Amino acid sequence: MPGGSLTFTASPNENCYLDHVNTTLVSMREGAGAGASQGSFDISDYKGGTYQLELKNVTSSQTLTFAFVEAEAPVIDAQPQDTSVREGESVILSVAADAAQSVRDHEAMSSGAAASHELTYQWYRVGENGQSAPVEGANSATLEVQDGDAGEYYCQVTQLYLGTVTTVESNHATVSRIEPEALVFNATALPAATAHAEYKASINPATGGTSPYTYALAQDSNLPDGVAFTANEEGLIVSGTPDSTGVFAFGIDCIDYSGQSATAHFALVVTPKVVDLAFSGSLFIYNGQPQGPSLAGIPVDTEVLQPSSTPL
Structure with missing residues (x-):
């Protein structure tokens, strides 16, 4: 009924997060309905998973659209490389990874405090039987391998974002023992x-x-x-x-x-x-430093109007 409250609940599929909630409003007044207006809701409080939206003082018919997006897997920018080690020495394997581009784009556009991705790492060693086993304590982007542990390794990178969990595995790298x-x-x-x-x-x-x-x-x-x-x-x-x-x-x-x-x-x-760019009165602030406006190539006898001091 007009003036009442409604609560809507939307749940995503696995590894999906809420991208936006749109509404189409149709007036409930007599004679209305020839047109409709569209808008979107502030979902900055979204932390992942099921989202509940409460509408208060409803005075018009509304069609709500909850748009969920499937999280893409993280990307590996630099793969671990085959390497060699002498007796008594060690080598470092490394991987460079980042969140999926779509996740980074959504994160940049979102004002929600929870919209921040996290990457975790787990290195694995491949045994002689071809089975992989996690390396204990190997939870960073680098792995130190002693000469006695030469073998085949790879890293699994996990991306956490708004309740979603996606993974990607690096290429395998072989650490070989060689003569002094x-x-x-x-x-x-x-x-x-x-x-x-x-x-x-x-x-x-x-x-x-x-x-x-x-x-x-x-x-x-x-x-x-x-x-x-x-x-x-x-x-x-x-x-x-x-x-x-x-x-x-x-x-x-x-x-x-x-x-x-x-x-x-x-x-x-x-x-x-x-860079950090902001406006303050008639100046803009570049990385914390006020920058005054400057003009070049102005024709002779041309009047230059100063910008308003009213903050933008």
Whole structure:
């Protein structure tokens, strides 16, 4: 009846979260119904799972649409790589992952406090019988493997978002034991770069074999524009100012004096540059610094009106 209250409850399918709730209003007054208005409800209090919406003082017919979206699995930006280890030493396997693009987009647009994704990690070792077993305590993006634990490994990445749980498995990587005199050049995880910001990262040099070593960027390597690899007295350096975002795969070839060779494979993740932009009166605030408006190329005898001081 007009002026009453109604409660609606909507439950998602498995691994789905509420994207939005829309309404179509039709006036209940006499003679109405020739048109309808549409709107949406604030669901910033949504925390996942079933959602309950209460309408108070209902004075018109309403059609509600609860739109749920199936959560996509997280994505792996950089896979763990095959590596070698000598007796008495250890190596590091690593994986770089992020939430699904659709989840990141929804998270960026949502004002709800609960709309924040979480990634968890679990490394597994593949036994001789082909069965996988979780590595105890291996719950980060990196895994240290001792020489006595050489074998085949992979990582399972789990994404938690608004009550949904999705997973993805990395490629398998093999850790092999080698002779002490063998040349070893293993890849290590690179820190992420930011587009249009200066970047510099060091790469661990090769060991074993016969020095000196010669390094060169491998064929078909894909470094972002503005970034280069150098090998000099400072060491092995990846540096520059990347012009674009994405995941860039590249390899570095190493040849020792005796002719032994090894290639290490890397992935450089470049994320967008995020700035804090706000308006205050006639100024805008860029990363906390007030910026006054400036004009160039104004014709002679042209009157320039100053912006209103009324806050936007």
